[in-house]
Amino acid sequence: MSATIGVHALVRRAHEERVLAILRECGTLSRAQIAARSGLSRTTLSEITGDLLGRGAIVKVTTDAHQRAGSGRPAELLALDPRSGQFLGVDLGHTRVRVVVTDAAHEIIASGVTRYSPRTSLAVRVRSGLALIDRMSREQGIGLSALQGVGVGVTGPYPAGSARADVSAAFRERFTAPVLVDNNTRFAALAEAGTTDARDVLYVRLADGIGGGLVVGGRLVAGAGGAAGEFGHVLAEPGGATCRCGKRGCLETVASVGPALAAAGVADLDELAGRCAEPGIAAAMERIGAAVGRVLAAAALILDPELIVIGGSLPPAAPAIVDRAAAVVAAGRIPAGHDVAGSGTRPRGPVVRAALLGDDDGARGAVAALYRQSPLLAGYGDSEGSGA
Known part of the structure; x- marks a missing residue:
């Protein structure tokens, strides 16, 4: 009998730890959302959450009434005790x-x-x-x-x-x-991946430097040498300007903030945002967007992501860069109706959009990494990599 009780206690403890880990990773969730992620039955989950609430390990935060379109009782939202x-x-x-x-x-x-x-x-x-x-x-x-x-x-x-x-x-x-x-840009990729259900995400940050990150199969990928997502040093303009890495024509020499301001003939990002509709400046941003798009289109054909996110401080000042990059990526897809390797399936191109988070994405991602239970970090090592 004692052995049976001991096994039951271990199983219950495992269920509790699973629920706590899900809340640690995801923040605020309803019981239904926790059940979907944990695989626990409604009865078991009700017992577990009731006990955790009674002990003060988790708290009732609010309800999802503001998200509900129809009638019905609002679902309580649960979270770890903020304190x-x-x-x-x-x-x-x-x-x-x-x-x-x-x-x-x-x-x-x-x-x-x-x-x-x-x-x-x-x-x-x-x-x-x-x-x-x-x-x-x-x-x-x-x-x-x-x-x-x-x-x-x-x-x-x-x-x-x-x-x-x-x-x-x-x-x-x-x-x-x-x-x-x-790496701060991989942290930013982790933060942006947390805003979507897509499991294959390609992230590039256009800022004072250019870096990126890859989430493949729900995991943040470092690469053999820690440089996965190093889009800033991919060739964008053959024979172009010398990059800080020593090569010529890297994407960073074209689409980071400094070269973009120079191409537009403006002093800072605020001026760029205010004048981006002027024909000459608009044309310069179109060229930059096309360069970004060519790099991302090649990456998309190789990696086949569900989602491409373009972040950093440059896109908010010049949204046309994202629009043009998206158009180039779309044009680079395998034509609709083409049978991929005899599979009988039609290829689907990735969605390309601007980042949802702001300049604090790297800091947010650093916090996300600390939760450690995130599936994005499963098997993830400590290799060095690129940043922006």
Whole structure:
């Protein structure tokens, strides 16, 4: 009898951990949504959630009444107790550091940004990030006593090796919570993948640099050398400008912020946004969009993603870049009705859209990585990669 009771207790504990892991990964969900993800029966799930609610491990947040079109009783939405943990996400970009603090229910409870010169050293970027965290704590009243983890995104393919270790050491010296350091653009890809049900997602970030990330079969892919998604250094213009990587004509020499502003003849992204309808500037953005589209069209034929997301600071200022890139990708599809390898199926091209998240996507993705139960991170290693 005791053995039977012990097995039952182990099974129940496994069910509880599964429910907690789903809420940790997804944030706020209804019981029906939890059941769909966990595979538990309604009766078992009701028992598990009832016990967790009674112990205070999870809480009732709100209902889905605002989402319901018809009649019927609104479903309660459940989440981890927000007070049970805090997560800190940091994105040390080329020209600014972004920080977000979330609670265990995935709600952002504090955020901030500090800008610096693109020539700023990594050590100074780290100090700027730590100073920003201190200022946010003071000004926004956020005590980090419940901190469960720190995720820090860095640009790349450099820094790598000892430089990345230095970043980790600096944050470990300040915080007792575990620290995860990885590529900021892959973090952004992870955050954007979390906004969709698509399992195969290609993400490219057009910012001061260009990087990207790949989610294949629901997993964030690093690649053999950690450079999966390095779209910025794919050839876009043969014989073009010299890139910082040493090659010529890379996409980064065409479609990152600096070259785009130069092509438009404007001083900054605000001016670009205000004048993007002018014929000369519109034509320049069309050319940039076509270059982005050619790179993505080739990648789409090879990887066959469901969704291509174009993010970064450039697309909001010049939406025509995304539109033109989407048109080029569509034109590069295998013609409708063509039998792919004798399979009898017609190929479907990917949806191409602008990113849904803003400039804090890298910091949000760093937080998402800290939850670790995400299927996007299953089998994911610590390789270095690209960044923007």
